[in-house]
Amino acid sequence: MDKQSFTQGVEQCSRMLYRVAMSYTGNPSDAADAVQEALLRAWNRRDTLRNEQYFATWLTRILINECKTLIRKRRRMIPAAYPAESVSPPPDAYRPVFEALMRLDAKYRVPLILHVLEGYSIQDIASMMHLPPGTVKTRISRARTKLEKEVLCDETRNA
Amino acid sequence: MKRETLDRAFGDTPEIFSARVSQTLLNLKEEKTMKHITLRAALIATLLTALLCGIAYAAFTQGMDWYYHNRFTAYQQYEPEKHQAIMENRQAVTMQSSPADALVCITVQEAAWVPEKQFLSIILSAVPGDEARYELHPMWNLDADGSYIGEGGDEHPDSDGIDRAVHWLWTEKGFGPIAQVMDDPQKQLLLFEASEAWLGETPMMGDGSSVDSFTGENGEIITVLEIQLTEEASRQMQSATGRLAVSIPCFVTPYTEDDEALYHGGETQWISFEITIP
Numbered sequence: 528m529d530k531q532s533f534t535q536g537v538e539q540c541s542r543m544l545y546r547v548a549m550s551y552t553g554n555p556s557d558a559a560d561a562v563q564e565a566l567l568r569a570w571n572r573r574d575t576l577r578n579e580q581y582f583a584t585w586l587t588r589i590l591i592n593e594c595k596t597l598i599r600k601r602r603r604m605i606p607a608a609y610p611a612e613s614v615s616p617p618p619d620a621y622r623p624v625f626e627a628l629m630r631l632d633a634k635y636r637v638p639l640i641l642h643v644l645e646g647y648s649i650q651d652i653a654s655m656m657h658l659p660p661g662t663v664k665t666r667i668s669r670a671r672t673k674l675e676k677e678v679l680c681d682e683t684r685n686a
Numbered sequence: 687m688k689r690e691t692l693d694r695a696f697g698d699t700p701e702i703f704s705a706r707v708s709q710t711l712l713n714l715k716e717e718k719t720m721k722h723i724t725l726r727a728a729l730i731a732t733l734l735t736a737l738l739c740g741i742a743y744a745a746f747t748q749g750m751d752w753y754y755h756n757r758f759t760a761y762q763q764y765e766p767e768k769h770q771a772i773m774e775n776r777q778a779v780t781m782q783s784s785p786a787d788a789l790v791c792i793t794v795q796e797a798a799w800v801p802e803k804q805f806l807s808i809i810l811s812a813v814p815g816d817e818a819r820y821e822l823h824p825m826w827n828l829d830a831d832g833s834y835i836g837e838g839g840d841e842h843p844d845s846d847g848i849d850r851a852v853h854w855l856w857t858e859k860g861f862g863p864i865a866q867v868m869d870d871p872q873k874q875l876l877l878f879e880a881s882e883a884w885l886g887e888t889p890m891m892g893d894g895s896s897v898d899s900f901t902g903e904n905g906e907i908i909t910v911l912e913i914q915l916t917e918e919a920s921r922q923m924q925s926a927t928g929r930l931a932v933s934i935p936c937f938v939t940p941y942t943e944d945d946e947a948l949y950h951g952g953e954t955q956w957i958s959f960e961i962t963i964p
Contacts, residue, residue, distance in 0.1 A: 533714065541704065545696070545699045549696060559707075562706070562710075563710045566714075567710065592835075592849070595849075596829070596834065621694040621695040621697075622695075624694075625696065628692070628695060640692070
């Protein structure tokens with residue numbers, strides 16, 4: 528894979544990379560760190576990508592691993608600073624959804640984002656996250672329920 | 687929860703994020719891998735005369751010239767002016783100092799200062815102080831696929847990409863468990879990282895800077911720092927004439943399975959040297 532097709536592939540899924548990294552890290556600065564590292568690793572290991580059709584899935588998997596590594600390092604360094612840093616503000620009407628989303632445990636949040644937003648199948652997510660498909664399905668279902676409950680609670684509190 | 691609602695909840699992609707992605711893509715290096723170079727070198731060694739081998743070795747030891755013509759050739763292809771400027775501004779670094787009895791012996795091979803681009807390239811070479819005891823590799827090559835997760839990972843993964851409980855290293859032998867890919871697993875593994883440069887107390891590495899680190903043909907660790915100067919460093923460089931002192935902290939970490947010590951332990955060896963400002 529040459530630099531031009533790699534760059535093109537990344538540009539096509541850059542919004543997805545942002546959302547996946549944000550789902551893990553909770554702030555744009557850490558998300559950028561994780562994506563940068565993931566891109567460098569992916570570029571250096573591009574010979575392991577057998578079929579360019581699966582570029583986005585392959586890159587997402589590397590990004591997920593990178594996010595886990597970054598979280599592990601960050602936890603050791605600044606235990607309290609995560610993930611309370613500032614985030615890029617969503618439009619006001621959607622802020623409660625974002626805040627509720629960030630309050631979910633990452634093990635629920637990430638499969639939900641990958642499935643609902645990025646359109647990955649249960650099987651793909653299971654493969655990316657090294658989980659049995661049944662577990663992924665359960666987590667997505669729980670994530671939906673928890674998220675809707677959280678948003679509803681916020682709305683009730685604000686009313 | 688609808689897809690559109692979730693999408694809007696993330697807001698716009700921040701500029702800081704998009705800029706980092708663009709910058710990273712811009713700096714990707716379309717290098718030839720060391721594996722190919724090793725194979726080629728082996729072929730040369732087998733087939734050619736001692737004289738030709740001597741020439742090949744001389745080409746390698748030219749450092750920066752070799753680097754920009756063999757490993758990282760993107761400037762040649764895409765930014766020929768920058769490539770030419772680097773080649774024309776190469777300078778030997780003679781005034782340098784580093785601790786004599788340190789874990790690693792570090793030498794600055796060459797530097798190239800390109801004032802019109804506010805760009806400084808530095809090439810370092812590092813070898814273990816005690817080669818009988820230590821084997822040196824770039825820290826970058828540890829868990830090069832980012833799949834190490836520690837506790838909860840697979841204890842005996844059979845391929846890369848699987849969440850691992852154990853560290854893997856990338857070497858000339860391939861990517862795998864450390865003991866299997868080291869040249870001599872009886873030696874203590876040392877990990878080397880140099881990714882910062884300082885002008886006195888001023889950090890030099892600005893946006894667009896990059897680092898490349900790899901194992902040379904003689905087992906030395908070659909690190910190339912491509913420094914796009916910070917605003918403050920640029921100001922200092924522009925107002926300077928004659929010689930200017932640059933310092934690079936090099937992090938040397940003996941491998942350990944204790945992640946705390948692995949990521950935050952080790953020692954910092956500073957190398958200081960002077961570059962000539964025309």
